[in-house]
Amino acid sequence: MAKITKKEALKYHEEGRPGKIEVVPTKPYRTQRDLALAYTPGVADPCLDIEKNNSDAYRYTAKGNLVAVISNGTAVLGLGDIGPLAGKPVMEGKALLFKIFSDIDVFDIEVDATNVDKFVETVKAIAPTFGGINLEDIKAPECFEIEERLKRELDIPVMHDDQHGTAIISSAGLLNALEIGEKKIEDVKVVVNGAGAAAIACTKLYISLGVKPQNVVMCDSRGVINDKRTNLNEQKKQFITNRKINTLEEALVDADVFLGLSVGGILSKDMVRSMAKNPVVFALANPVSEISYEDAMDAREDIIVATGRSDKPNQINNVLGFPYIFRGALDVRATAINEEMKIASVYAIANLAKESVPESVHTAYNEANIVFGRHYIIPKALDPRLVSNVAVAVAKAAVDSGVAQSKIEDWDAYSEELKQRLGTENQLLRTIFNNAKREPKRVVYAEANNFNVLKAAQIALHDGIAKPILLGNPDNINKIIAENELDLEGAEIIDIRCKEEKERRIHYANILCEKRGRKGLTCKEAIEKMFDRNYFGAMMVENGDADAFISGYATRYFQALNIASKVIGMEEGMKTLVGMNIIMTKKGPLFFADTTVNAEPTAESLVDTTLTTARVLRKFNIEPVMAMVSYSNFGSVRKGSPLKVRDAIDKLHADHSELMVDGEMQMNFALDKKLRDSTFSFNKIKGKDVNAFIFPSLSSGNIAYKLMKDLGGHENIGPILLGTAKSFHIVPMGCSVREIINMTAIAVVDAQG
């Protein structure tokens, strides 16, 4: 990632509405009645109910999803005591992270109080507003007493994130780093630089996970905490070493682990070189780490390095924890965040790093293949699985340890709910993928000499969606596999040009020649075409040697379409192929057809488009409710394209009366059922939300889906080719791995019949 300049950082914060957060109403407020409900007199009723029963605050107010990020600015990142106001950008930043990663709303509260009593009293006084308290950037040793007292005196979860959030994440990182370095936690020698909030909590958690207290040396700003030191606070006293050493440099000789939670730039390359083999260096000070990632990597080859920064690999930062720990705690109304919940988070985070990484993470970090190892010991901050993995583990631990005030009956449903809440789960794709997994099919990838195609095939293979057949030069394919550490064991590779495939080429050519002989194709030409992977792959499907075909990554859409028509042909009874796009909206998926094939459809082809679209929706377990859209309503214009739409509708109503379809209608009547039903009460899709739109021409369909995608910012799946006699699918040229995987699942479902 390119370095961020000061100018850029200031502009980011200043631009538009200053700062990073705003408050958004969640209830209607446009009418006088709305206001009377939102405020007086309506608001009095929930007030009186809450007066009688305090827990009703969770029913009638935002309390249950509201966390306070509270700081007095005495230890802001590694910037030190810069005061509450100067710390506000960090607290707003935490608010932003809470919202985007776990949909928790946050008020950031900067308190002008360094005195422990005053700070505690302030937090207690405002606590009724919140469902949880996240203490932030409060310096040691005051932070320990502040947290202890608030935990004791409040009945909502309180967590000092710099202590426990950091301890949880760095422990997860440590477990994985030791596994990679093949070391046992009970044997490792750990040097902790820093003896403040984060360092003390991390060290305590390391010990509870198995590090031996006698194997720990802790340093503060004055050097090693040893028995010569005086005036140590109670927390530091627990870590006095009896080793006769005074400096960080001495402590690091032969150490296995360096944990830095202090200040930037205090660790030299030479110190790193003096450590034991496979050393673990967690340089976690922010914004400048104890040693830069580059210097640490440069110091020695066997090192495992992590920093707190977002712009380097292995980011150990409490952002991987606090959003999800509070999410889990709030969802079961936990009265505390206890040790059991912390340990559950450690293992949930550590284990997630060992699972195969979703494509969205590769895309977000612009990395081709992220796999568990030295450079990936901990999940990435943008990993969408964190919310369901960590929050579920925390909530379960809260229930099991008896601090939960409400129960979750169905953990799978809770996990799904979290994914949907964060928009990380696409219900439609989940259905398609589940259907695909139920009966995976042989999918032939015609362009397997491309990394994206191979990566998609690997994921499809490992996720049990498809059985890939890869067409391409085996040397090229194997080179890409080796260079990118892909694993395609079990996938068949076919070199269509080799002499062993000659017989098959001739066989396929004969079939094609028979099919197209009267349409101008000579047998010689057919043989030549079998050296083209798109033709060969399509023939594999046609001949039953594969179930579905995918191409388009490096082939023009219309070229692939042409092969589909010539080799595979159309489904029985169909006179046209159809292109369909799926637009993912907040209200659910919307299906647009035809978006890519028929430039000037006739009434017959509009009928075919409607029937094919309806069939596909049913394959996706969706009952089609379809509108044939135009610029007029139910015959209001008696010329031009509305006429052919009317003809199509008449035919559909006559021959397929069971189908929920009507038109022609304008888009606003299709989208707004109240408007439609009140104006045209006779309409056949009365009371229904339309989920599929049939366009009167290719231009309108194509323009509409691109407007939704690019201007509306909606995710788009497709175009998907419909109406072929067998499963034949074309991905957009140069598309992402995700798009190829999605198309694979669709192709498999299509092939299932």
Ligand SMILES: NC(=O)C1=CN([C@@H]2O[C@H](COP(=O)(O)OP(=O)(O)OC[C@H]3O[C@@H](n4cnc5c(N)ncnc54)[C@H](OP(=O)(O)O)[C@@H]3O)[C@@H](O)[C@H]2O)C=CC1
């Ligand atoms: N990556 C992450 O997720 C997180 C990183 N951090 C980082 O950890 C650091 C400490 O934060 P926090 O614990 O909240 O702050 P504290 O103020 O509570 O602690 C700071 C500690 O650093 C010690 N220190 C300062 N200078 C040196 C030095 N030259 N050598 C050794 N120790 C030194 C201080 O020593 P003394 O006691 O003598 O004053 C003190 O013990 C910050 O840089 C912060 O950004 C914190 C939380 C999370």
Ligand SMILES: CC(=O)C(=O)O
């Ligand atoms: C990440 C964090 O909380 C800190 O550096 O203080």
Ligand SMILES: [Mg+2]
């Ligand atoms: Mg902090």
